[in-house]
Amino acid sequence: MYVCGPTVYSNVHLGNVRTFLTFDIVYRYLQHLGFKVRYVRNITDVGHLTGDTDDGEDKIGKKARLENLEPMEVVQRYTNDFHDVMNVFNILRPSIEPTATGHIVEQIESILRIMTNGYAYEVNGSVYFSVRKFSEDHPYGELSGRKIDELMNNTRDLDGQSEKRDPLDFALWKAADSSHLMQWPSPWGMGFPGWHLECSVMSTKYLGETFDIHGGGMDLKFPHHECEIAQNVGANGGERPVRYWMHGNMLTVNGRKMAKSEGNGFTPEELITGNHKLLDKGYTPMTVRFFMLMGHYASTLDFSNEALQAAEKGLSKLEKAMETLAGLEPTSGEAGYDVQAFADKCHAAMNDDFNTPILIATLFDGVKAVNGAAAGRVALSAEDIASLKGTFAAFLRDVLGLQAERASGGSEEVAGETEALLDLIVDMRTTAKANKDWGTADKIRDVLAAHGITIQDGKDGSSWTRG
RNA sequence: GGUCCGAUGGCCGAGUGGCUAGGCUCAGCUCUGCAAAAGCUGCUACAGCGGUUCGAAUCCGCUUCGGACCUCCA
Known part of the structure; x- marks a missing residue:
C-alpha cells in the first residue's frame, strides 16, 4: 500500500x-x-x-x-x-x-x-x-x-x-x-x-x-x-x-473544506488545549480519533463542538464498558448474548469498505451486553466473557487504534500512592454514608469532582474513576 | 464556465428497493439519601415536486440549496 x-x-x-x-x-x-x-x-x-x-x-x-x-x-x-x-x-x-x-x-x-x-x-x-x-x-x-x-x-x-x-x-x-x-x-x-x-x-x-x-x-x-x-x-x-x-474525504468546518488557505484549520495542539476561537474546550487525541471514525472515510465529515462532545461521551461509555468487562464474573442463566454473532458483525462492518461507523454501532451493542451482564440481566459464561474481551481488544484497540487514555503526569509509584489515597477517601465516605452523614459524603464527592475524580455509588459499594 | 458529489430526526452520522443503524442532546420513568452510572420510553427523520414499482430515504427526471475538483492542497 x-x-x-x-x-x-x-x-x-x-x-x-x-x-x-x-x-x-x-x-x-x-x-x-x-x-x-x-x-x-x-x-x-x-x-x-x-x-x-x-x-x-x-x-x-x-x-x-x-x-x-x-x-x-x-x-x-x-x-x-x-x-x-x-x-x-x-x-x-x-x-x-x-x-x-x-x-x-x-x-x-x-x-x-x-x-x-x-x-x-x-x-x-x-x-x-x-x-x-x-x-x-x-x-x-x-x-x-x-x-x-x-x-x-x-x-x-x-x-x-x-x-x-x-x-x-x-x-x-x-x-x-x-x-x-x-x-x-x-x-x-x-x-x-x-x-x-x-x-x-x-x-x-x-x-x-x-x-x-x-x-x-x-x-x-x-x-x-x-x-x-x-x-x-x-x-x-x-x-x-x-x-x-x-x-x-475532506474534514470540513461549517461545511467548508479545512485548508490552510481558508484559515479555518486547527492544529492538533489547538484542539487538545482548546485554545482556538471556534473551540469551547480541549479534547483528548483519542476523542478526536473516535470522532473522525464515527464518519465513513469516503464522506465529508463536519467538525463541530457538539460532534466532538458527543464523541467524548460515546468514547467514555466504551471505555467504561471495557473496565466493566475486565472485572466481569461468569454467570449462568437464560438470557445470554451471542458473542460469536457480535464478533462476526464487527468483521462484516470492516469488510464492507472499512465501515467504521457501523463497527462502532456494533461495539455499542456489545456494550449493552456487558452492562447488562454487570447488572445481572444478561448471563455470560467464562467463554463468552473471554470472547467479548478478545473482540473488544481486537476492534477497539487494535483495529480502531483507540488506546486507553492515560492519567496525565506522575510516575507509576506516585499513581499507586494516589490510588491508595483515593481508595481510603472513598472508604471514609462510605462510612459517612453509613452514618447518614450526607454533608460529609457530598463534600467529599464534590471536592473530588472538582479534581476530575468521579465517584459512583453502586449497590456493591462506591468506586472512583478519573475524567 | 466545465466535471463530479452531496442534501437523513434537536445535533453528528450510517444505510441503496420491503426488516430498530448507532452516538449525543432534551423530557419522563426505574434504581438511588441526593447525584452519577446503568436501563426503559418518547422527541412521529429521510430537501421539494413528479415518475417507475405491489412497495422508494434508496431507482429515474426536474427544481432549490450546499460542497469538491478544474491552480497548491490530505
Whole structure:
C-alpha cells in the first residue's frame, strides 16, 4: 500500500490527520486479517511548487528563504512535527517512509525512460510530460473521470507565458537558476524534480510496477494521482499500475473544506488545549480519533463542538464498558448474548469498505451486553466473557487504534500512592454514608469532582474513576 | 464556465428497493439519601415536486440549496 504523505513545509492540521488516520485503519485492519502489509508513505521534501506557473517557487525553498534556514532544517522541523502528531493520535508508522530528495537518481532515470518512450520533451533545461502525446496511446483522466478535450477547453490561465507546449503538460524536471536553494545536477542541467514524479518513482521502487492499494486525500485525485498513473505507464508500460485507489474525504468546518488557505484549520495542539476561537474546550487525541471514525472515510465529515462532545461521551461509555468487562464474573442463566454473532458483525462492518461507523454501532451493542451482564440481566459464561474481551481488544484497540487514555503526569509509584489515597477517601465516605452523614459524603464527592475524580455509588459499594 | 458529489430526526452520522443503524442532546420513568452510572420510553427523520414499482430515504427526471475538483492542497 502506498499513501501520499505530507509536504513538510508547515505544521499539519486536523484535515491532514484525517487522511492518515483513514489509512491507518486500512493498515491496521489488513494486518488484523493476517495480511503482511508493506505500507509506504512518503515525505515530500522537494519539488512541491506554490503554483503551476513557471515562476512557481518550491514550497520548502520558499519557507527556507523566508525564515533564513537551510531547506533541510525546514524539512527536519516539520517532519518531526508530523511524526509527533502521528504519535499523539496513535497512528502507526509505515513500513517505509521514503523522501523525494533521497530518490533524485531514480527520478532522473524515470524521466529518461519516459523521454525514450516519447512522452516527454525538454525546454530550456526543464522536462515536461506531454499529456496530449500520452493520451494518443493510453487513457488519461480515467481515474478522475475527466476528458482531455474538456480539460483543454477549461484551462484557467491562458496567458501564453508558459514554455510548456500544452497547458495540460506537467513538469517532470524543473531547471533551477543559481538563486534556488535546492538543486541537483541532471542530464538537462541543474534543477529539481517535479512534484508528481516522486510518488510514481517511490511506489514503483518499493512496491513494484503494479501494486494493490494507493491512497491519499480526495483533493489529490486530480491532477496528482492522474499524473502518477501517466508517469508510471509512460515509464514502465502497462495500463493500470494501481489495483485499488482509495481517497479519503475532506474534514470540513461549517461545511467548508479545512485548508490552510481558508484559515479555518486547527492544529492538533489547538484542539487538545482548546485554545482556538471556534473551540469551547480541549479534547483528548483519542476523542478526536473516535470522532473522525464515527464518519465513513469516503464522506465529508463536519467538525463541530457538539460532534466532538458527543464523541467524548460515546468514547467514555466504551471505555467504561471495557473496565466493566475486565472485572466481569461468569454467570449462568437464560438470557445470554451471542458473542460469536457480535464478533462476526464487527468483521462484516470492516469488510464492507472499512465501515467504521457501523463497527462502532456494533461495539455499542456489545456494550449493552456487558452492562447488562454487570447488572445481572444478561448471563455470560467464562467463554463468552473471554470472547467479548478478545473482540473488544481486537476492534477497539487494535483495529480502531483507540488506546486507553492515560492519567496525565506522575510516575507509576506516585499513581499507586494516589490510588491508595483515593481508595481510603472513598472508604471514609462510605462510612459517612453509613452514618447518614450526607454533608460529609457530598463534600467529599464534590471536592473530588472538582479534581476530575468521579465517584459512583453502586449497590456493591462506591468506586472512583478519573475524567 | 466545465466535471463530479452531496442534501437523513434537536445535533453528528450510517444505510441503496420491503426488516430498530448507532452516538449525543432534551423530557419522563426505574434504581438511588441526593447525584452519577446503568436501563426503559418518547422527541412521529429521510430537501421539494413528479415518475417507475405491489412497495422508494434508496431507482429515474426536474427544481432549490450546499460542497469538491478544474491552480497548491490530505
